[in-house]
Structure formats: C-alpha cells, structure tokens
Amino acid sequence: MGRAPCCDKANVKKGPWSPEEDAKLKSYIEQNGTGGNWIALPQKIGLKRCGKSCRLRWLNYLRPNIKHGGFSEEEDNIICSLYISIGSRWSIIAAQLPGRTDNDIKNYWNTRLKKKLLGKQRKDNQQARRALKQEAKRVEDGGLGVVSDAFRSVYWPDQQQMTMFDGVHNPPDLHHNSNNDNNNNIDDHASIRKLLIKLGGRFSSDEGTSRASSSVSVMPTQQIYGGDAMNLMQPSFHEGVNSQLMQNPSTGFPTELDEMFQCNTVKLEGLDYFYGTANMIEGNNGSISSASTSMNWTEVSPLIYPTLSASYQGMQQCLLEEPVHHGTQ
DNA sequence: AAGCGCAGCAACCGCCCAAAC
DNA sequence: GGTTTGGGCGGTTGCTGCGCT
Numbered sequence: 001m002g003r004a005p006c007c008d009k010a011n012v013k014k015g016p017w018s019p020e021e022d023a024k025l026k027s028y029i030e031q032n033g034t035g036g037n038w039i040a041l042p043q044k045i046g047l048k049r050c051g052k053s054c055r056l057r058w059l060n061y062l063r064p065n066i067k068h069g070g071f072s073e074e075e076d077n078i079i080c081s082l083y084i085s086i087g088s089r090w091s092i093i094a095a096q097l098p099g100r101t102d103n104d105i106k107n108y109w110n111t112r113l114k115k116k117l118l119g120k121q122r123k124d125n126q127q128a129r130r131a132l133k134q135e136a137k138r139v140e141d142g143g144l145g146v147v148s149d150a151f152r153s154v155y156w157p158d159q160q161q162m163t164m165f166d167g168v169h170n171p172p173d174l175h176h177n178s179n180n181d182n183n184n185n186i187d188d189h190a191s192i193r194k195l196l197i198k199l200g201g202r203f204s205s206d207e208g209t210s211r212a213s214s215s216v217s218v219m220p221t222q223q224i225y226g227g228d229a230m231n232l233m234q235p236s237f238h239e240g241v242n243s244q245l246m247q248n249p250s251t252g253f254p255t256e257l258d259e260m261f262q263c264n265t266v267k268l269e270g271l272d273y274f275y276g277t278a279n280m281i282e283g284n285n286g287s288i289s290s291a292s293t294s295m296n297w298t299e300v301s302p303l304i305y306p307t308l309s310a311s312y313q314g315m316q317q318c319l320l321e322e323p324v325h326h327g328t329q
Numbered sequence: 330a331a332g333c334g335c336a337g338c339a340a341c342c343g344c345c346c347a348a349a350c
Numbered sequence: 351g352g353t354t355t356g357g358g359c360g361g362t363t364g365c366t367g368c369g370c371t
Contacts, residue, residue, distance in 0.1 A: 015339095015365090016339070016340075017340090036356095037356075039355085050341090051356080052341085052357080052358090053340075055358085056339090088361085089359090090359075091360085102358095102359075103340085106361085107339085110337095111336065112336090
C-alpha cells in the first residue's frame with residue numbers, strides 16, 4: 001500500500017536554507033513553539049519546505065545553544081566510548097553532549113574520529129605483529145616463560161580492564177562516592193544517570209537527594225542486575241544492542257572497524273564482556289543463543305561502569321596523538 | 330592558473346515506532 | 351484491532367571548499 005508522502009514533494013523547496021527562511025522559522029518557533037505539528041508548521045509560516053526539513057533545520061542549526069565544530073578531547077572520548085558500547089545510536093550519544101546534535105556527531109565520527117581510530121589501529125596492529133614475531137622467535141629459541149612487556153602491552157588487557165569485570169558479579173558501587181572520587185567521576189556518573197534516564201531507567205530524584213548530596217544517585221545495582229533497565233528499554237534498543245553486541249559482536253560496526261576489532265586482541269579482550277563470552281552458549285548454527293544474550297549488556301556497559309570507558313584509553317590516546325589532517329593525505 | 334581529488338558538512342531519504350483515530 | 355499519521359532516527363547523497371599536481 002505504501003505511505004502517503006508527508007508533504008507535496010513537487011511544491012517544496014529543497015537544498016540549502018536561505019537566511020530569510022531561517023529567520024522566518026526561528027522567529028516563529030521562538031514566539032509560538034512548534035505547535036506539536038511539524039508537518040503543518042511550514043504552511044503556517046509560509047515556508048515552502050517539508051515539515052521534516054523544518055524540524056531538522058531547527059534541531060540542528062537554529063535551536064539555541066547549538067555548538068558546531070571544535071570538538072574537545074573529552075567529547076571525542078565520550079563519543080568513542082559510547083560508540084563502542086552502543087554503536088551508532090547518535091541521538092543517544094548526542095544526549096550526552098550538551099549542545100551537540102546527532103547529525104553533527106554522526107558527521108564528526110564518519111569524517112574524523114573513525115579515521116583517527118583506524119589510523120591508530122593500523123599502527124597498533126603493526127606493533128602487534130612485530131611483538132608477535134619477536135615473541136615467536138623467543139619461543140623458538142627456547143625462551144618460554146617470561147612474556148615481554150612489548151608483547152603484553154599489545155595483547156593483554158590492562159589491569160583496569162581485568163579488575164573492572166570483577167564487576168560482573170560485584171559491580172562497582174555507583175552510589176559510593178569515596179573521598180578519592182574527583183569531579184570527573186561525578187561527571188561520569190551524572191552522564192550515565194542522564195543516559196539511563198533517557199533509556200528508560202528509573203532514577204528517583206528523591207532517592208538521589210536522600211543520599212549524600214555529593215553523590216550521584218543511580219538505580220540500585222540489584223535493580224540493574226535484575227534486568228530492570230533492560231526491560232524498561234524500548235524493544236528496538238534492546239534488540240539492537242543485543243543483536244549488535246551480543247549475537248554478533250561485529251555486526252553493526254562499519255567494516256573497517258569490524259576488521260579493526262577482529263585484528264586487535266586488546267580491544268576484543270575488552271569487548272568480550274559485551275559479548276558475554278563467559279556465558280556464551282553457541283547454538284548449532286554458531287550463533288549465540290538467547291541464553292547468553294540474556295546477559296544484560298547493562299551489566300558491562302561503560303554507560304554504567306565508567307571504568308570500562310577507561311579501558312578505551314588506547315583509542316583515547318590515539319585521539320591525542322594523531323592530529324586531524326584537513327585535506328592532506 | 331586550471332583541473333582533479335578528497336574531506337567536511339548540510340540536507341535529504343526512507344524506515345521504524347508510537348500515538349491517534 | 352487495524353489503519354493512518356507524524357516524529358524521530360540512521361544512512362546516504364551531493365554540494366562546496368581546499369589542497370595538491
């Protein structure tokens with residue numbers, strides 16, 4: 001049957017917005033709001049634009065407090081960490097970065113961050129190959145026993161990664177706000193909390209205030225571990241994350257990144273926990289059964305356990321190391 | 330100086346989902 | 351309960367500007 005078009009395609013203008021159109025749209029929305037109906041809005045203000053186009057223009061460019069370009073290192077890290085954990089859920093990622101739009105982040109990722117990471121990854125892979133070669137030679141020479149630092153650094157997850165997954169059964173206490181916690185921890189938790197709220201998690205503000213004022217209140221870990229957060233999520237999100245990160249860890253990632261993860265043991269070590277390796281039950285067809293996918297991604301997601309984001313420091317580091325080259329290659 | 334290729338980005342397209350009817 | 355409709359989202363396209371040859 002198909003869907004009726006949202007607007008008369010023949011009579012709508014396409015392409016770049018003129019300053020006049022911008023001004024019209026902006027002033028109308030600032031005075032009257034969107035009226036809850038984007039489709040009808042352009043007609044009201046005499047714009048020959050599709051309602052969806054108006055919405056996009058407003059959300060991405062005309063809305064107050066929008067930032068363009070100039071992504072900070074911190075923002076880079078957040079984007080990378082979230083991309084690794086939830087994939088290309090740009091709107092969710094954008095929700096973690098005030099003033100940023102999903103479109104902006106998506107473009108930024110596709111044009112810069114991805115390339116940066118891939119560039120770094122190639123370097124790492126070369127380093128890994130060299131280390132592997134050296135190690136093989138050592139073994140050949142009868143030098144078994146001590147693993148070289150170079151080899152370990154490339155192939156073994158760092159200590160932080162190893163310890164954080166103690167959290168699978170003994171999750172880090174997000175309520176706990178030790179004296180050692182710095183502002184970054186608080187910010188991390190606040191972001192996580194916001195994200196979980198967006199995802200449908202339950203965070204009582206009362207509960208939050210009833211605790212130490214400086215601590216960030218999140219869902220009791222038992223609730224998280226009981227699967228509440230998952231159940232509250234929209235099915236599409238739940239399915240998407242599961243199918244992308246659990247059933248096939250690679251699915252949903254761009255091919256290059258797919259290769260990148262397959263090539264890099266360190267990253268896989270970290271991601272194993274997303275995939276639920278410990279509980280994996282492979283079906284006859286080799287796919288992971290629902291029994292394993294039922295292991296909540298929330299249990300191990302860096303969204304909940306910021307320490308996992310720390311495991312991503314390799315990538316983070318590369319963002320610092322490799323300057324963006326504009327138009328030079 | 331002109332042509333070419335590439336990167337960055339704005340905008341569109343089409344699908345999905347939920348609310349309204 | 352089925353259909354329609356609008357909002358929202360991710361993927362993709364195409365334009366523009368810049369750098370290199």
